[in-house]
Amino acid sequence: MRTTGRPQFLALCLAGAVLLMTAPDPAPAGPPDDARRPPLDYPEATRGDVVDDYHGTTVADPYRWMEDIDSAETRAWVEAQVALFDSYIADVPARNRIQDRLTQLWDYEKFGIPFEKGGRYFYSYNSGLQNQNVIYSTPSLDAEAHVLLDPNTLSADGTVALAGLAPSKDGSKVAYAVSDAGSDWMTWKVRDVASGDDLDDQIRWSKFSGAEWTPDGSGFFYGRFPEPKEGDDLRAANFFQKVYYHQLGTSQDDDALVWEDPENKDLRADATVTDDGAYLILTLGRGTDDKYRILYRPLADLDAEPVHLVGDFDADYTFIDNDGPRLFFRTDKGTPLGKVIAINVHHPDPEDWETIIPETEETLLGANRVGGYLIAQYLKDARSQVKLYDLAGAFVREVEFPELGTASGFSGDRDDTETFYSFSSYTRPTTIYRYDLATGASTLYKEPQVGFDPDDYTTEQVFYTSKDGTRVPMFISHKKGIAIGPDTPTLLYGYGGFNIPLTPSFSVSRLVWMEMGGVYAVPNLRGGGEYGEAWHKAGTKLQKQNVFDDFIAAAEYLIDQGRTSTPKLAIQGRSNGGLLVGACMTQRPELFGACLPGVGVLDMLRFHTFTIGWAWTDDYGSSENADEFEALYAYSPYHRVEQGACYPPTLIVTADHDDRVYPAHSFKFAAAMQGAQGCDNPILIRIETRAGHGAGKPTAKIIEEAADEMAFVVHELGVPLPEAD
Structure with a gap:
């Protein structure tokens, strides 16, 4: 399953939980000036x-x-x-x-986007006020689901959270990561889906990494940093990431080193296994810039050294999927708004690259291959636009959305006939849809019931001029009918x-x-x-x-x-x-x-x-x-x-x-x-x-x-x- 977006290790700065704010309709004002408290007596802070x-x-x-x-x-x-x-x-x-x-108002059901592996569906769910979302698994969307992972049972105060989830290709096992007290450090474990029991496997000192399974489910690739000195885990700089392969049933100490660069402490790598199991792709990056170097090797040859395919930290090369030796990437090389290209591993020179989806007037965030389609996700003036293309790059259709808002999801495998996505706006709670790839029909799957009427609110987009004359968009949302003024x-x-x-x-x-x-x-x-x-x-x-x-x-x-x-x-x-x-x-x-x-x-x-x-x-x-x-x-x-x-x-x-x-x-x-x-x-x-x-x-x-x-x-x-x- 390929997913739109940048590699895992670039999630280094969060846009964050947008403001947490509240209260109902107007009435008396706040305290008048003469009711304000006296100046605060601040704790002493020594000036060094x-x-x-x-x-x-x-x-x-x-x-x-x-x-x-x-x-x-x-x-x-x-x-x-x-x-x-x-x-x-x-x-x-x-x-x-x-x-x-x-x-x-927070006490409403919240649904995650379902995804399928090996004939099983996985999704997250929160009944309303649960501290952490619960992961469910089901053999079909019509069958009764069972709890697979409930992070709420891992700590009394809800501060142990699920930080990563990766089912094996056959859906029989999941690698999952937990973090404690909001730390970026993750511990990876493995759970058997049928029994709900954890295996003995445990991976420590991982950060900014996913888990990427081999097709046979015998193990997975992951990234980790050196173990910090005692007491330095929340402060010390994180350098010299390495990528390892973990074979199930073995100790982390025995994991096979797949990639490292002892000469460049700031380099990190994300591992991806192609859906057909042919290749291991390593996306190398430094810092948070979307500029990568791509290495690859035949997956089956565990002793093979990764080979450089494209990029020298000069542009974005986000891997999408492969069609045999042709590897699809989202890139902004020569096209600032992005395009989709195909690179043949046997003919990787730039003059041999194929442009599959050319640059448009909108910003291409990324693309997924699902079924026989490339699903391209764009931003048009900071709102979602999604288009389907065939593998040759021919336009098929655009996905229709109910209003100005944000769509995400559209992931899946190459043999899928459906995909799922979420849609939300400033006045519409996150709603889940099933999308039929053959017909283009979106069917409502899960719609939360929040105690308000979205039709009572409105969002407009305006454009204003910045100091140097640049035109900048801005969304403005409020309740309909309120008096707008100073x-x-x-x-x-x-x-x-x-x-x-x-x-x-x-x-x-x-x-x-x-x-x-x-x-x-x-x-x-x-x-x-x-x-x-x-x-x-x-x-x-x-x-x-x-x-x-x-x-x-x-x-x-x-x-x-x-x-x-x-x-x-x-x-x-x-x-x-x-x-x-x-x-x-x-x-x-x-x-x-x-x-x-x-x-x-x-x-x-x-x-x-x-x-x-x-x-x-x-x-x-x-x-x-x-x-x-x-x-x-x-x-x-x-x-x-x-x-x-x-x-x-x-x-x-x-x-x-x-x-x-x-x-x-x-x-x-x-x-x-x-x-x-x-x-x-x-x-x-x-x-x-x-x-x-x-x-x-x-x-x-x-x-x-x-x-x-x-x-x-x-x-x-x-x-x-x-x-x-």
Whole structure:
């Protein structure tokens, strides 16, 4: 089964759980100015005397000591910050009502996209408020399904999550990975589908890797890193990944080394087995740039050295499937918006490549081969468009969708006659459809029942002009019939990085925000993947400021159009989006009414020294390069904090087990902001325990975080709340 998208190891920066927000229809406003609390008494944070020299520029780093997140001093500071936030949020009257409303709406059935292996179907399901989704298996979609994997039984607090799932080709076994407390580290295990029992096999120290079975189900390929030193597993940089083959029934110590590159510590590889079992494909990459080198070897020859086929980290080459010796790839070589090509392993020279699906006006995200078709998934102005082609590249048909939104799925094997996909929008919950490949008919398979009417809400797409004249799209969603004006509370959410597009998707928190009369706006900033590689590159390295300018211009557009005003405008982003918020609020603090930087990359001079941060230099650059240092230093949120400036009310969000974006980023930024704040606006940090960057977070923790964030926004913007029942 091939799937659309970039290799597993490039999932190094999450767009993240988009804002978790809430509440019902309007009524009295928030607290008047004279009812606001006195200035907060922030925990003391010692200013150290660390100073670094970057290419002749001296830069102070007074909170370097916070990078030791387990030191007694850091833990004491964290505990004091937790107590401060708890005290603040306990005094917000709307907090409990918000959580109640969130919980009420969150309690609906959630269905995953089914997929078939060896005549068995597998899918995920959540009855409503289960902390983790449960994996089911069934011999047919009409038969009774049984529970195959229930992560909720693995920990009392729901913090052990399923991080990967790979059924064998005959569907008799599944390799599955679990992660603890939100860490990126995964432990792979193997379960027998018929009995539900685990085998003795166990794989440790895997990260950013899938499991790829051999056709006979005797074993699988996987990637792992060297075991870190004791105590360094959440902080140390991850280098020298290797690919191994694990034979079932043997110890991990006996696994066969398939690929390594001891000369290049930053290279990593994803292993793929072709559906016909002929080849093992290795996709080599470094960093997070979509530029690869492809190696291959006959699968059956375990002693064969992988042979270079195409690419030298010059372009994207995402493997789709093969037709004998012809291998299909999605590439942007010479075509920034992408195309599908075929390369014959016996004649791999570029002049012998075949163009199967040429570049179009839309961005080609990827393609799957299912049955006798290539299913190509495009973005047209940041919304989904899906087209079917035959294997020769002849257009067959386009898939019709009910509205502007996001479709995903369309996976399967070469002998399938059906596929499944999900569709969602800002106002439509994720709905599952079965697609008949022969007729092109989409049949509703699973539709969630949420306690609201989607027809009561609307989404429009507008285009605005950024600082340098670039035309940028933005989705604006809200409840129909509300009065739009300067007093309209508005949440502006952004990301803008790593070639990741932000497309319409459903969230209970956003629904509740709109339910109480709020507007939800999402601009598609440069740095993302909405318009191909040129759009992505225009928001990277020395051009990263374009992303911040695009976001600031979105805020100015909403204000200039009379849709909101500064006192009613909140901004939020997570991960790279946390950087976005941090940069914009330090550059234009007077523009925003509240700011929520979540799990953000906030120290741009040292991010590459933690865990997988070095991989992000493809997008950000590195302070070790003089030109890139100047650009990074100019916008690094931690370093741009000015003593005595008046910053908007700010809630920084992080987690103590985040080994993607190390929590010291948020700790240092919070300490700097609290020490510099020149007015009474609160600067708070919410620190989650036993949680990571976002993936695998239990439902209970998601709802709690949502309620806290929403309560903060409601209080600080004076958002109207409904009358109590």
